[in-house]
Amino acid sequence: MAVRPLKIAVIGVGGTGSSACRYLAKSGHKVTGFEKFQIGHEFGSSHGESRIIRYTYPDLLYTQMMKEAYALWAELEEESSQELVVRCGGLYLGPTEDQHLKLTESALHETRIPYVRMNIQQLESRFPAFRLLPGEHAIYQKESGFLRSSQCVAANVRVARNYGFQLLENTDVTHLLSHDCDILVKTEAGGEYLFDRVIVTAGAWMGRLLSELNLPLAVTRQKVIYLRAAQNSQIFEPDRFPVWIDTTHNFYGFPNDGVVHGIKIASHDHGAVVNPDDVDKTVDSKYIAEVLRIKAMRLPGLSDEVTYATTCLYTSTPDEHFIIDQVPNMPGVCLVSGCSGHGFKFTTLLGKIASEMATGTGHIRELSRFSLQRFQ
Ligand SMILES: Cc1cc2nc3c(=O)[nH]c(=O)nc-3n(C[C@H](O)[C@H](O)[C@H](O)COP(=O)(O)OP(=O)(O)OC[C@H]3O[C@@H](n4cnc5c(N)ncnc54)[C@H](O)[C@@H]3O)c2cc1C
Structure with a gap:
C-alpha cells in the first residue's frame, strides 16, 4: 500500500x-x-573514527536490541556501498566475580550469541597486547568491533x-x-x-x-587520547587486537583504526558537566597520567607518547x-x-x-x- x-x-x-x-x-x-x-x-x-559495537551488555534488552541494530548496520553498508563496521571482535575484561560480567554472559547465553571465556594464558596467547590482573577473566565475542562513526x-x-x-x-x-x-x-x-x-x-x-520538559539530562565533557605503539605495532592491528572494555577501571579502547595515528584509549567515567556551546577541547595532563597508569597495567606495549587527543560529549539520563x-x-x-x-x-x-x-x-x-x- x-x-x-x-x-x-x-x-x-x-x-x-x-x-x-x-x-x-x-x-x-x-x-x-x-x-x-x-x-x-x-x-x-x-x-570521529570509532565507536564500539557489541552484543555484550549486562542487560538482556540491549543485547536483544543489538540483534536488530546489527542487521540495520549491514543494510546501511549495502545501501551506501561502504564498509562501516570493522568486525575485529571484542573483549569484556573484569574480575571473575563481577556482576557486570556475569549478567553479560547470561544475556549472551539467553540470546544464543556465542562467546568465549578466556583466562590469563588463553588471552595472552591469542591477543598478545593484553594483560589480565589476578582474579580477572575475559569474555571474547567475535561479532564485536567498531563503527566508523x-x-x-x-x-x-x-x-x-x-x-x-x-x-x-x-x-x-x-x-x-x-x-x-x-x-x-x-x-x-x-x-x-x-x-x-x-x-x-x-x-x-x-x-x-x-x-519546558525539564529533561534530567547531564551533558559531560569526555576525553579521548591516542598512544603510539612502543615497538611491535602489528599486535595493535584489528586482526590481533579487538575492541575492549575494562570493567575493573571503566576504560575502553580500539585497535589501530587506520586513519588516526596511534591507538585510542579512554575512560568511560563521566567528566565535568558542561554547556555544549562552550566546551574546552584540550585534554589535561592529569587525565593523560591516569590513562598511562591504566595502560601500563593492561597494554604495556603502548608507549607514553600521545599522538592525538580530543573531546566529545555524553548526554546522559540518571x-x-x-x-x-x-x-x-x-x-x-x-x-x-x-x-x-x-x-x-x-x-x-x-x-x-x-x-x-x-x-x-x-x-x-x-x-x-x-x-x-x-x-x-
Ligand atoms: C568519547 C565518546 C565515546 C563514545 N563511545 C561510544 C561507543 O564506543 N559506542 C557507542 O555505542 N556509543 C559511544 N558513544 C556515545 C555515542 O557517540 C552517542 O550516544 C551518539 O553519538 C549520540 O548521537 P546523537 O544523534 O544523540 O547526538 P549527535 O550525534 O551529537 O547529534 C545531535 C545533533 O543535533 C544538532 N543540533 C542540536 N541542537 C540543534 C538545533 N537546535 N538545531 C539544529 N541542530 C541541532 C547537533 O549539532 C548535532 O549534530 C561515545 C560518545 C563519546 C562522547
Missing part, C-alpha cells in the same frame, strides 16, 4: 537524526533535516539524499510551536517552516530546545537508558535523546524507531524502559 507522504522535520542530523532522515526519505516522505553545524562537525557526540552519519545523509532528503546545515532551530494541526519550526536566522511531524534528535542541545517518546502536549513531535555514552551502536535502530513513531508505522514495540514517564 502506498504511503501518504508527510512533511517531516528532523532537528539535529547527528547519529540518530541522520538515520531517521534515511528511513523517512526511503519511505517516500518529504524530509528536511535541520543541523546547527555541518555534517561531520566535532562539537557533538558522533564525530563520522562515516556512518555521512552515509545516512548520502543515501537519504538519493531519496530527495533536504538538508539545511548551519541552521539552528530555536523554537517548536504547535500551529493548528501542524508544527511550526523557527530558526535562529528567522526562518519559519510548517511540518506535519517533527523528530527532535538534538543530542547535547536537547534540554535547551525542549526546555539511569543511563535512552529517551524515546512523544513530546507531551505537542502532537506530532517525538524525541530521541539521552544516549548516555553508549548510544552510537543503536543510532541506526533509534532512527528507525523514531521514523516509525512519527509516521505511525512499524510493529508495536515495548518501549516503556525509554519513556519520559519514568522520570515523574
Whole structure:
C-alpha cells in the first residue's frame, strides 16, 4: 500500500537524526533535516573514527536490541556501498566475580550469541597486547568491533539524499510551536517552516530546545587520547587486537583504526558537566597520567607518547537508558535523546524507531524502559 507522504522535520542530523532522515526519505516522505553545524562537525557526540559495537551488555534488552541494530548496520553498508563496521571482535575484561560480567554472559547465553571465556594464558596467547590482573577473566565475542562513526552519519545523509532528503546545515532551530494541526519550526536566522511531524534528535542541545520538559539530562565533557605503539605495532592491528572494555577501571579502547595515528584509549567515567556551546577541547595532563597508569597495567606495549587527543560529549539520563517518546502536549513531535555514552551502536535502530513513531508505522514495540514517564 502506498504511503501518504508527510512533511517531516528532523532537528539535529547527528547519529540518530541522520538515520531517521534515511528511513523517512526511503519511505517516500518529504524530509528536511535541520543541523546547527555541518555534517561531520566535532562539537557533538558522533564525530570521529570509532565507536564500539557489541552484543555484550549486562542487560538482556540491549543485547536483544543489538540483534536488530546489527542487521540495520549491514543494510546501511549495502545501501551506501561502504564498509562501516570493522568486525575485529571484542573483549569484556573484569574480575571473575563481577556482576557486570556475569549478567553479560547470561544475556549472551539467553540470546544464543556465542562467546568465549578466556583466562590469563588463553588471552595472552591469542591477543598478545593484553594483560589480565589476578582474579580477572575475559569474555571474547567475535561479532564485536567498531563503527566508523563520522562515516556512518555521512552515509545516512548520502543515501537519504538519493531519496530527495533536504538538508539545511548551519541552521539552528530555536523554537517548536504547535500551529493548528501542524508544527511550526523557527530558526535562529528567522526562518519559519510548517511540518506535519517533527523528530527532535538534538543530542547535547536537547534540554535547551525542549526546555519546558525539564529533561534530567547531564551533558559531560569526555576525553579521548591516542598512544603510539612502543615497538611491535602489528599486535595493535584489528586482526590481533579487538575492541575492549575494562570493567575493573571503566576504560575502553580500539585497535589501530587506520586513519588516526596511534591507538585510542579512554575512560568511560563521566567528566565535568558542561554547556555544549562552550566546551574546552584540550585534554589535561592529569587525565593523560591516569590513562598511562591504566595502560601500563593492561597494554604495556603502548608507549607514553600521545599522538592525538580530543573531546566529545555524553548526554546522559540518571539511569543511563535512552529517551524515546512523544513530546507531551505537542502532537506530532517525538524525541530521541539521552544516549548516555553508549548510544552510537543503536543510532541506526533509534532512527528507525523514531521514523516509525512519527509516521505511525512499524510493529508495536515495548518501549516503556525509554519513556519520559519514568522520570515523574
Ligand atoms: C568519547 C565518546 C565515546 C563514545 N563511545 C561510544 C561507543 O564506543 N559506542 C557507542 O555505542 N556509543 C559511544 N558513544 C556515545 C555515542 O557517540 C552517542 O550516544 C551518539 O553519538 C549520540 O548521537 P546523537 O544523534 O544523540 O547526538 P549527535 O550525534 O551529537 O547529534 C545531535 C545533533 O543535533 C544538532 N543540533 C542540536 N541542537 C540543534 C538545533 N537546535 N538545531 C539544529 N541542530 C541541532 C547537533 O549539532 C548535532 O549534530 C561515545 C560518545 C563519546 C562522547
